[in-house]
Amino acid sequence: MSKSPPSAVVRSRLTPYLFILPAFLVYAAFSLYPLIRAAQFSLYDWAGFGPSTFVGLANYADLAGDEAFRAALGNALVLIAFYALLPLVIGLVLAAIFRRGQVRGMGFFRSVIFLPQVIALVVVAVAWRNIYAPNGPLNELLRAVGLDGLARGWLGDPGAALPAVGFIGTWLEMGLVMLLLLAGMSRIPDDLFEAARLDGAGPVREFFAITLPSVRGEIVVALVLTIIAALKTFDLIYMTTSGGPGNATTVPSYEVYDRAFQLREVGSASAVAIVLTVLVFAINVLVTRIGERSR
């Protein structure tokens, strides 16, 4: 490290640390330390009050055979398809349209499609419960077009509930993905498109030859954000289905809450929380690695 002072206006070597200290203290006390405590809790059997018993890794071992936990992981995978893959496809189409065509009212379309992102998930849940209700607009529409057989209480039907919740995720995330990809596409120089067109490339070939390869980095970011959103979709599950019917829509984040605050299995809840944290970290690292290699 050089002998120069920290900056032009700072002479003491201690000063930078003093500026960081308050932020660090709050962050360490209310985010880092609780994470370490959660790891510690996960090694005990505890009901939230009274004595606790050290059980080592038994809580983790129990999870392997735990049906609710396995259902939560499986459901999370299905939700990832709805929260991440579907919005990616939609986002690619929409962003490519914005990039290629001179769209009038682009700002309007962009804002409208992004709007779901800013609405509290409890409100989103109320809106969609209404849409999915046995006598709600969705079933009325199906009956109006003669598809009475398809009408059902969407959130109460064991086979339909998970896709129904997942579809809300598609609705939520498509705008964010679209904007991320649009930001990437706007950096592609116009000459590249002109050259492709002189070579006789149509919109589809142009998309696969130029547009798609140049937004790999943004695709990676979009996938990280939406996959993590799928894994952490607590509010929506709590407000729409509470994980039911049965375990049909439970997810790891809901299991954490349910085990800790309703079933009073704090150790097991903490083990699920730690597994969830590791998953989130791993997805970040993995997807970022892939993104760096493709750049």
Add this chain to the structure above:
Amino acid sequence: MRISAAERTMNYVVLVLFALFALVPILTILATALSPQIGEAPGLHLGNFVEAWQVGGFGRSLGNSLIVAALVVTSAVVLSVLSGYAFGTMRFRGATVLFYVFLLGLMIPTEATVIPLFFDLRTLGLTDTYAAIALPQIAQSVAFGTFWLRAQFRTLPTSLLEAAALDGAGPMRTLRSVVVPASVPALTTLVVLAFMWTWNEFLIALVMAPGGSLRTAPLGLSNFQGQYTAELALLSAGAVIVALPMVIMFLFLQRHFIRGMLEGAVK
């Protein structure tokens, strides 16, 4: 770039379809909020908002949300300005490692920290206080704010700080009269995002205030839903009341929402 008329038409069809897909649930809830309650005459029922406001206690819960948001946003922004200033403009030993420690905070899920926070703060008798709801959210926003402002402050030319030093300004005066005024757009974006995250936060508010006296707006709505599942008009009116402040803010400050979410995500 020129495209054919047929392609242009297709483009608008696709865009209009997805705009409708985004809007229909929002319009549905608005329409339901204005619809008659069970047994009432048809027509527009603006009175639903008044009734929902009173029955659901939204005055109280919106007030709580405002207090929590004010606490979180001011503390998080002040702390992040200080730490972002050090990371963005100063050289010191361990800067990179310390910065990565802050970055870690962007990945820690609330689900993991909320269990020990509840039980440890309960032991200290601090659950059901504004501090218990605000502090965990300040910690999360500080992780993002440090990261966000470091990037912004780094783009300031070093000559700016050198000029301040020539004028005899110390670190605090330089921060107040040079660095902060030059970073107002970035600070606005941080305020807007921190406000949105705090306003919409559910899990922390649910767990940290089990007594119910400090319910924030999303919690108020969740509780309301439990009592009025059948009265959709009233429930929807409550939902509109909770969502409206954010939607209005978005319409006025879209650029800040979008810029922050995009740039924050890409880095």
